[in-house]
Amino acid sequence: MLPTPSQTVGPFYGYALPFPDGGVVAPAGHPAAIVLHGRVLDGDGAPIPDALLEFWQAAPDGGREGRPGSLRRDHTTGGYAGRDGLSFTGFGRVATDADGSWTLHTLAPPAETPYLAVCVFARGLLHHLFTRVYLPDARPDDVLRRIPVERRSTLFAQEERPGLFGFDIRLQGAPHEETVFLDLA
């Protein structure tokens, strides 16, 4: 069957898609928690304040079955209850702030799949983009090996201090600046 075409997320998703704790995927107090952060930038290098990022990753034990509860709800008020603080759902969703910045608290992915899958949505972006965040110590896999060496670094987070990693997403730029995007279709 032929697919339904994509359309931009537009500027007004903010009261619909983001949810409390969307960027807090790591269970509370977990000793292996890491923090990823960065900015989403346009072709001029200007921050994009209306981008939405989604993250999906394997659990530290390699499990990819995920868990419900990312958007856990409060049945009394109809509002959000927040995550339960125990389950690792593997799914995060973060809207950029006025400075184009985002932060994700999560657990390091396993060594076999040492990356987070990222889906980028934004006003002005007619069809979402997929990319990956690899942690600095990741060994090159088949996907990385297919990417020209000068562009490969755009997929690696930089360790800023133990447990804190920086990763900017640039939608447009010179080959060594523009984030490598992946076509999964």
Added chain:
Amino acid sequence: MSPTQQEISAEIAAQAAPTSGALHPERRYPPYRSSLLRHPSQPVVALEDPDAVELSGPVFGVTDVTELDADLTRQHHGEPLGERITVTGRVLDRNGRPVRGQLVEIWQANASGRYAHQRDQHPAPLDPNFTGVGRCLTDDEGGYAFTTIKPGAYPWRNHTNAWRPAHIHFSLFGTAFAQRLVTQMYFPGDPLFAYDPILRSVTDDAARQRLVAAYDHELSVPEWSLGYRWDVVLDGPAATWTEEGR
């Protein structure tokens, strides 16, 4: 100087590819001005990795939705103004298999064409009884259903006298993260279709038609609501790749 509709319409006509078979918009679509600095200029890298994490995806459950979430007319003390409608359909993969138990999220303007969003300040009234957000999980047949009101058209600033046709934003998940889709559903016969660079970014006529719901009189409820039907087919990953990946 903001371009005129005539100028934008000429650009839309120049980009038209009615029988190209293109399934999605090109990310660079100049008539939609915001796309110019927000599309990649480098080639996107095809990923063929049977072990890719993107072949699995997030799951949602009864903790993530409440029953009232699918009825956008009952989220406040009073009834929203506007034409009450139901929108129902199925979520399928490219093999026609239902996507079961997955999250469908929608958001939309109110009947006057105003979003309950601080950045939408155009002079149309807010409705204190309508927020315009809904979600549900698909059933065993991939079915979803929402009760809402028909959104109004609204102006935007892509060019002078730019108006968006009435639409409902949809966000959908498949069983694989690679199937993720955010799109917009339109209403049949809207006179604004020809003028809108976002809809027209889908340059293939048949593909564009897949964004338009059908009015279905069988779904209309006497003395209550008008019914629309809209099925969604999630793209990717390639069928063979999927089979190998599971």
